[in-house]
Amino acid sequence: MSAISETSPPVLRRVAGLFIWRDPVMSISVVVVLILVVMALAAPWLGTVNPGQLAAGPRAALPSAAHWFGTDMLGRDVYSRVVYGARVSLVIGSAVAVISVVIGLVIGLVAGSVRWLDGVIMRIMDGLMSIPSILLAIALTALTRGSVQNVILAITIAELPRVARLVRGAVLTAREQTYVDAAITTGLPLTWIMIRHIMPNTLAPLMVQGTHIFAHAMLIEAGLSFIGAGTPPNIPSWGNIMAEGRALWQIKPYLVFFPAIFLSCAVLAVNMIGDGLRDRFDPRMRGT
Amino acid sequence: MLFYAAKRIIYTIPVMLVVAIVVFSLLYLAPGDPAAVIAGEQATPQQVELVRASLGLDRPFLVRFLEWIGQILSGDLGTSIFSNLPVSQLILQRIEPTLSLMVLTLIIAVGLAVPLGILAAWQHNTKTDKCVMTFAAFGFSVPVFVVGYSLAYVFAVQLKWLPVQGFTPISQGLGPFLRNLILPAMALGSAYIALIARITRAAMLEALAQDYVRTARAKGLNQFMILSLHVFKNAALPVVTVVGIGVALLISGSVITESVFAIPGLGRLTVDAILRRDYPVIQGVVLMFSMVYVLVNLAVDLIYTLIDPRIRY
Numbered sequence: 001m002s003a004i005s006e007t008s009p010p011v012l013r014r015v016a017g018l019f020i021w022r023d024p025v026m027s028i029s030v031v032v033v034l035i036l037v038v039m040a041l042a043a044p045w046l047g048t049v050n051p052g053q054l055a056a057g058p059r060a061a062l063p064s065a066a067h068w069f070g071t072d073m074l075g076r077d078v079y080s081r082v083v084y085g086a087r088v089s090l091v092i093g094s095a096v097a098v099i100s101v102v103i104g105l106v107i108g109l110v111a112g113s114v115r116w117l118d119g120v121i122m123r124i125m126d127g128l129m130s131i132p133s134i135l136l137a138i139a140l141t142a143l144t145r146g147s148v149q150n151v152i153l154a155i156t157i158a159e160l161p162r163v164a165r166l167v168r169g170a171v172l173t174a175r176e177q178t179y180v181d182a183a184i185t186t187g188l189p190l191t192w193i194m195i196r197h198i199m200p201n202t203l204a205p206l207m208v209q210g211t212h213i214f215a216h217a218m219l220i221e222a223g224l225s226f227i228g229a230g231t232p233p234n235i236p237s238w239g240n241i242m243a244e245g246r247a248l249w250q251i252k253p254y255l256v257f258f259p260a261i262f263l264s265c266a267v268l269a270v271n272m273i274g275d276g277l278r279d280r281f282d283p284r285m286r287g288t
Numbered sequence: 289m290l291f292y293a294a295k296r297i298i299y300t301i302p303v304m305l306v307v308a309i310v311v312f313s314l315l316y317l318a319p320g321d322p323a324a325v326i327a328g329e330q331a332t333p334q335q336v337e338l339v340r341a342s343l344g345l346d347r348p349f350l351v352r353f354l355e356w357i358g359q360i361l362s363g364d365l366g367t368s369i370f371s372n373l374p375v376s377q378l379i380l381q382r383i384e385p386t387l388s389l390m391v392l393t394l395i396i397a398v399g400l401a402v403p404l405g406i407l408a409a410w411q412h413n414t415k416t417d418k419c420v421m422t423f424a425a426f427g428f429s430v431p432v433f434v435v436g437y438s439l440a441y442v443f444a445v446q447l448k449w450l451p452v453q454g455f456t457p458i459s460q461g462l463g464p465f466l467r468n469l470i471l472p473a474m475a476l477g478s479a480y481i482a483l484i485a486r487i488t489r490a491a492m493l494e495a496l497a498q499d500y501v502r503t504a505r506a507k508g509l510n511q512f513m514i515l516s517l518h519v520f521k522n523a524a525l526p527v528v529t530v531v532g533i534g535v536a537l538l539i540s541g542s543v544i545t546e547s548v549f550a551i552p553g554l555g556r557l558t559v560d561a562i563l564r565r566d567y568p569v570i571q572g573v574v575l576m577f578s579m580v581y582v583l584v585n586l587a588v589d590l591i592y593t594l595i596d597p598r599i600r601y
Contacts, residue, residue: 128305131578134540139574143318219431223544226433229562250445259433268429
């Protein structure tokens with residue numbers, strides 16, 4: 001791990017610097033995400049009932065003291081479903097972000113450093129990027145039994161090429177630097193040069209990209225669930241709740257709007273964190 | 289330039305081939321047994337075998353792939369499992385609403401986003417700029433169906449200015465056509481507008497910082513001339529590129545927008561196919577949309593070799 005220690009302190013320092021409250025949008029976004037995380041973890045203790053429980057009470061009822069967000073067509077408590085829905089969105093968002101960044105990093109490093117593989121790998125990535133992400137995910141989920149894992153797999157495959165491209169670009173730039181030439185001259189093995197001298201250059205843009213992938217994955221999951229190609233209907237995800245509320249939305253708009261507000265806030269907050277990180281790491285990009 | 293154009297066209301062939309391989313391989317790469325999944329929970333083993341044979345999963349990958357590519361090249365996208373109709377025919381039946389929606393969205397989006405981006409760059413670091421950027425942030429983050437439902441709720445359900453759902457072909461008059469399509473186009477366009485406005489602003493800011501802009505100001509040229517003649521012309525390249533790249537947003541978004549507004553287009557075809565697990569239809573639509581996307585971006589690249597005399601390969 002000594003490989004990263006010399007380069008990581010500035011990265012960590014900059015991340016820590018975000019919390020000096022110099023950036024109010026960033027700070028609010030972090031707070032929103034933290035609230036959502038706490039909400040997801042503490043879902044059973046937030047006055048919720050079993051989100052799948054078919055209550056004998058009123059169906060499609062308006063919000064009231066007993067049911068804060070009302071009940072859906074099957075009499076289930078919408079508030080409980082929305083609170084539990086945070087789990088699905090956050091798990092899928094973070095899993096896709098982490099997996100696609102890790103695999104994309106490896107693919108990008110290989111493509112950027114092994115010349116004869118570069119052409120092949122990048123053409124595959126170009127091809128994958130040419131398939132609009134929701135469609136790629138639809139095709140994959142249509143072939144598999146609905147499960148959260150398969151949704152994660154489908155979205156990850158769609159997001160991978162962007163990471164691989166970013167890393168490859170960073171590797172190609174880093175390779176031209178004098179310190180890499182110096183490292184090569186001193187006879188260090190290639191893998192060591194990759195890890196010690198080239199990889200650290202990709203970490204900052206990767207963090208930014210990973211955050212945006214997190215947000216995008218939540219959007220795609222909701223979109224997939226909304227059209228019936230995502231998370232299985234027995235699991236309450238924000239997309240599923242909206243899909244179920246669809247039939248009644250003209251007369252009971254809150255069935256769609258409560259999950260919609262949570263989803264939009266979550267995506268917006270995560271995106272704002274990504275933008276904030278980008279400004280921090282690359283001041284030239286500030287405000288673009 | 290001809291050489292560049294030829295090179296660029298030849299370059300799309302491997303990309304298209306990879307798209308075809310990926311779309312085809314999904315059947316083989318998907319975890320579990322796709323034939324069993326497509327046949328459904330209650331299918332008998334015989335039915336599963338029937339599906340397997342109809343998908344060609346019982347034959348070797350390479351044989352089946354070459355056969356499939358041959359069929360695609362002759363315009364045969366396969367046959368729907370559900371309706372037994374050729375997929376290409378199903379696509380043709382549904383293409384008009386989707387194409388109308390996308391073209392209208394494109395026109396609205398470019399027409400709104402480019403001026404907004406220019407305005408934001410011109411009024412850099414002012415309230416106007418911040419407003420545009422905030423709007424762009426929302427456009428990126430609020431899902432297309434949420435924008436769709438919100439617009440429909442306000443303008444159709446509450447104010448009753450526009451129809452809630454449906455589609456009228458342009459052959460029945462431009463008025464009804466636009467009345468039905470304007471809300472879906474605004475919903476579908478939200479992320480696209482945000483993307484184009486952001487890139488326009490960034491490109492304009494970069495061009496505004498150039499020496500020739502100072503020179504133009506120094507010689508007393510008016511703001512409008514500077515912005516349009518000097519700055520935008522130089523900022524146009526990334527804008528045109530992102531208009532092409534953003535077509536992916538239109539394609540993905542149209543599937544969902546059509547569901548919200550009950551538009552009988554390719555999106556509906558896809559959603560119905562998902563519910564019926566009609567894989568050949570899904571495969572055909574994905575392949576067609578991906579090819580369109582590749583071709584649109586090819587066209588964009590070729591167009592900017594025309595509009596930008598600096599590009600000479």
